[in-house]
Amino acid sequence: MKILVTAKRVEDYESKIKVKPDGSGIFLEGLKYKINPFDEIAVEEGLRLAAKHGGEVVVASVGGKEVQEQLRHALAMGAHKAVWVNHAGPLDQLGVAGLLAKVCEQEKPDMAILGKQAVDDDQNQVGQYLAELLGWGMATFASKVESLESDAEKAKAPGLAVSADGKAVRVVREVDGGLDTLDVQLPAVVTTDLRLNQPRYASLPGIMKAKSKPIAELTPAGLGVDVTPKLTITKMAAPPARKAGIKVPDVATLVEKLKSEAKVV
């Protein structure tokens, strides 16, 4: 089975993000970048499925040449080859989905696994757009029944269950207050939630091998996709700074403040 996974380059969530005073964006100096954690879960799931059912994992990313770092990361984890859509300019979610749809038409995967969202802009749209553009079935927020401490997880068993005839996949979805189980016909788009798996560490031999794995370079023009954004960011602002806490002298004052100021009791 062939699985396409994504690897978006995002700011390391441990970096200190500062919004520019004019609200036009964030300061990029000194920021560290990583693969989007939800995408890393997608790569891991792809590798587990390929290990169980045979087949290959293709990792795709859209961006300037720096995104090759995230592609190499996925290759070092074990992905077989990479597709890089070289585009350094502005891009919105529909643009990304359009490019990925063309990549899917070329690669013809049985499943495309994406992070449910990227931790930089938290849009949660690309997977859904992609399924729509391809006319494929879709299951978002894939999770798994077993816990991340379970033996199944330790044995690196996939959380996505492909049917015996290979024509469908069973996806356990995380929804408010419970789990929802879907059977989706293949090919399908699946987006990952946090509890689907614990991604493996890459390995040093993997890093060395990744050097010689192929990265195919494509462009929006070559793919025939107009990526002019339909969405523009007009302003960015930092959330209001949290006020410092206060100390109260006794319980009575605390209860009084909870009533009058916090209004929670």
Add this chain to the structure above:
Amino acid sequence: MSRSPVTDLYRIDDMLTAEERAARDLVAGFIDRDYLPKVGRWFRDGKFPMEVVPTLAEMGVFGAPLPTEYGCAGMNNVAYGLILQELERGDSGLRSFASVQTSLCMYPIWQFGSEKQKRRWLPEMAKGRAIGCFGLTEPDFGSDPGGMRTRARKDGEHYVLNGSKTWITNGSIADVAIVWAKVDDGDSKSIRGFLLEKGMPGFTAQDIHGKFSLRASFTSELSFQDVRVPAANLLPGVQGLRGPLSCLNSARAGIAFAVTGAAIACFEGAREYALSRQMFGKPIAGFQLTQEKLADMLQEIVKAQLVSLRLGRLKDEGKVTPEQVSLAKRNNVKAALEIARSARSIFGANGITDEYPAIRHMLNLESVFTYEGTHEVHTLILGKAITGLDAFGG
């Protein structure tokens, strides 16, 4: 812990290849996620955490600079140095484990071993299924290993070993010990390396207790009483002090990289603490005296990183000399030790507990100052290179 951009003021990152950065970041991720949250406890309990060995092995840390044909990663020395830097940022005990396994055991087997010895041990050691130790130091011979008393007497197809070694990292948990001994009645030119296996009759190991340094690592005494070692367990490729010294030289280059990890941990921790700790109504980072400490730390970290990077490149180009290694070990360990002490002072009373990293690194670095050639011995090596005069005595 996130690394503040100021720690790489000199953009040394830009001088690394993508693979070198990826190797470093891989190990850094493991240290942050799986090691640092528990290290205080391991240090307090005086235990090396055996449970991390399979993960490190899966990542390919052991024997990383050795070739792929023996199940190793085949990385260059700069990447390997950066891996050690991150391990040491976790704890010097963890880094010592990796250094001993790789530079002091796998390296000599690869460099001086027979093909059969290589096939038997290297893949197993890379997978962390066999652990090694390196026995050179003796109770009465530390800086002067040429005086060692351990002897191997040839007896048919065997050698019979008698003597003892001490301060041996991983001694009690090792499956294979590389023991250096003089053969028959020979002098230091007769020194050979022997592969002693766990359970050989007459070979015992006992841990040294009461350590205040490298507590999250096992350090042991080895004793040999008529241990019969098959002649096939002798390392055929080297004779004399050159054997152990070339292993040490390779390990020392790694140490020059490694200690910067401890220094970075102390610097980052102290910087963060100084920004949040308020005294006299402002953060202690706002006082000039604290800033001087932090400026001194950063300056030494930058210098140490440049020295070790250059050393690693020279090693990769096959141009490295022992004097270069001595300078890097001597400079970087001293710098890291002073950074740890200075960081300790910024943490105030909190700094003497294992809740904060400084005192643990400070205590660890006292060992690093002494092992792999004491600071003084490296001074003498440089002194001899500068003047042509040998000040070792003897």
